[in-house]
Amino acid sequence: MTVAPTSDAVAPGSRLPEHPDFLWNNPEPARGYDVLVVGGGGHGLATAYHLARTQGVSNVAVLEKGWLAGGNMARNTTIIRSNYLWDESARIYEHALTLWENLENELDYPVLFDQRGVLNLAHSLQDVRDSVRRVNANRLNGIDAEWLEPAEVKDVCPILNVSPDIRYPVLGASYQPRAGIAKHDHVAWGYARAAAGLGVDLIQNCEVTGIRTSGGRVTGVRTTRGDIAAGKVALCAAGHSSVLAGMVGLRLPVASHPLQAMVSELLEPVHPTVVMSNAVHVYVSQAHKGELVLGAGIDSYNGYGQRGSFHVIERQLTAALELFPIFARAHLLRTWAGIVDVSPDASPIIGRTPIAGLYLNCGWGTGGFKVTPGLGDCFAHTVARDEPHPFVEPFGLERFTTGALVDEHGAAAVAH
Incomplete structure (x- = not known):
């Protein structure tokens, strides 16, 4: 129903x-x-x-x-972005993003597309090189992309921990301002x-x-x-x-895998953008109602069950709390999984x-x-x-x- x-x-x-x-x-x-x-x-x-x-x-x-x-x-x-490296991928995702920007008018329906931007964090010198390369590739394809130093990352997302003495220090981030989320x-x-x-x-x-x-x-x-x-x-x-x-x-x-996600209890608006990290493999945003939305990578096993493994939840929450200590006392509301097909x-x-x-x-x-x-x-x-x-x-x-x-x-x- x-x-x-x-x-x-x-x-x-x-x-x-x-x-x-x-x-x-x-x-x-x-x-x-x-x-x-x-x-x-x-x-x-x-x-x-x-x-x-x-x-x-x-x-x-x-x-x-x-x-x-x-x-x-x-x-x-619900994350929406087009900052892919290769021309072929960037082309189809940028086409989609352009349509997202007018979708509410086209459908005459409130899809709640919120262009709050997406940060992709870099935690190592190799991350930095790869991120700068992707920013340059995006610009060549006419896609909005910026490279931000740690202080600039903090300006975009003040609640993010950019301390140099954590396990995976934030050395910078690529940023796509037109990216965001929808309902x-x-x-x-x-x-x-x-x-x-x-x-x-x-x-x-x-x-x-x-x-x-x-x-x-x-x-x-x-x-x-x-x-x-x-x-x-x-x-x-x-x-x-x-x-x-x-x-x-x-x-x-193609191989089918569970992909887990989870949300917290409802919170006051504190998270202004979307933050993603490949090294610690977690991404965090705040939904329109106020819950934190967290995701990670796929579970390694093949399957069609719409549920996931506890160790993946544990790892992604550990990563999220290192990046966002402010959420340490937030309560997890529910978890679930989708079934993704990977080529x-x-x-x-x-x-x-x-x-x-x-x-x-x-x-x-x-x-x-x-x-x-x-x-x-x-x-x-x-x-x-x-x-x-x-x-x-x-x-x-x-x-x-x-x-x-x-x-x-x-x-x-x-x-x-």
């Missing part, structure tokens, strides 16, 4: 969003559609919206095995309402159990609510992408598959939320026109045989 937002989830001056139950209908699935989008998270909803809004394909259904945005969309730490539920509800208004069917509690093909081409899907015919099927299922692809014998080069080069896989009419969007690992608007636009173009959008063309499945990898392992600062 979708939970309605409460008034404390809305920033001062913003209008209250409508209850989600009133934003869209819950139709029975039709016998067939031009396009089926499998996965009702941010990527699936944004893709369906852009299919109808930008590409003129309105006979579309989104199939979600649970409730809309009940998977990774509701389990991420993930509001983003999903905004896209869902807009897509439904354009004629898209949003079908919840409809798990795909098989993909039908004939003559090397997709013809539809089997679901827990019956067979549904389709001219095209677009997979947007994050950590379960390999399970779906396996239904047509397609083995994907060999830590970059996404987007585009056509060997099965005609079957399209793939996966491998985003820990970075899927921030690219939601840009991915929806580019993937809808790819599906509707059966050719990759220029921004996603480098991320095709074929790169794992050609060797044209986009290696983002450690190149894009801390994973999230």
Whole structure:
């Protein structure tokens, strides 16, 4: 059941969003559609919206095995940035950030995008070299980026411990002022309402159990609510992408891992930006309501459980308290995990598959939320026109045989 937002989830001056139950209908699935989008998270909803809004394909259904945005969309730490090292990655993430900046107006819905900036801390000379390199690469790509010395870091985030005698002293940081956070539920509800208004069917509690093909081409899907015919099927299922692809014998080069996050009790506003650290592997921000939001790296084991390991929680809290001693007496409210799909080069896989009419969007690992608007636009173009959008063309499945990898392992600062 979708939970309605409460008034404390809305920033001062913003209008209250409508209850989600009133934003869209819950139709029975039709016998067939031009396009089926499998996965009702941010990527699936944004893709369906852009299919109808930008590409003129309105006979579309989104199939979600649970409730809309009940998977990774509701389990991420909502950080938005575009300061990636490689040109290919920077291009798609900057496209997304540009769309984020007008998304509230486009959807006519309060997504609460707050451009409070993101700091990526450097704790060693190698961190400094890598960070300065990334700042220069960002600037060459027209992306806002700055290198800050420790005193300047302290000016941006006064509660951060920049003492030189801690275990991992802060030697500086890269800073992207246009980066920030948004309210993930509001983003999903905004896209869902807009897509439904354009004629898209949003079908919840409809798990795909098989993909039908004939003559090397997709013809539809089997679901827990019956067979549904389709001219095209677009997979947007994050950590379960390999399970779906396996239904047509397609083995994907991705591994699924739990990714943990946690929040504290509600606090007064004290944390003005987003702070990320690769060396101690933690990132901390403060949500609109006031809770601290903390994340870390993925759990090392493969799995589909939406929970994580205690030792990861212990390590990330230790790291967070070294950076923010002010939070030592804060109480942890809850922890959870999402299921992320990681590719060999830590970059996404987007585009056509060997099965005609079957399209793939996966491998985003820990970075899927921030690219939601840009991915929806580019993937809808790819599906509707059966050719990759220029921004996603480098991320095709074929790169794992050609060797044209986009290696983002450690190149894009801390994973999230």
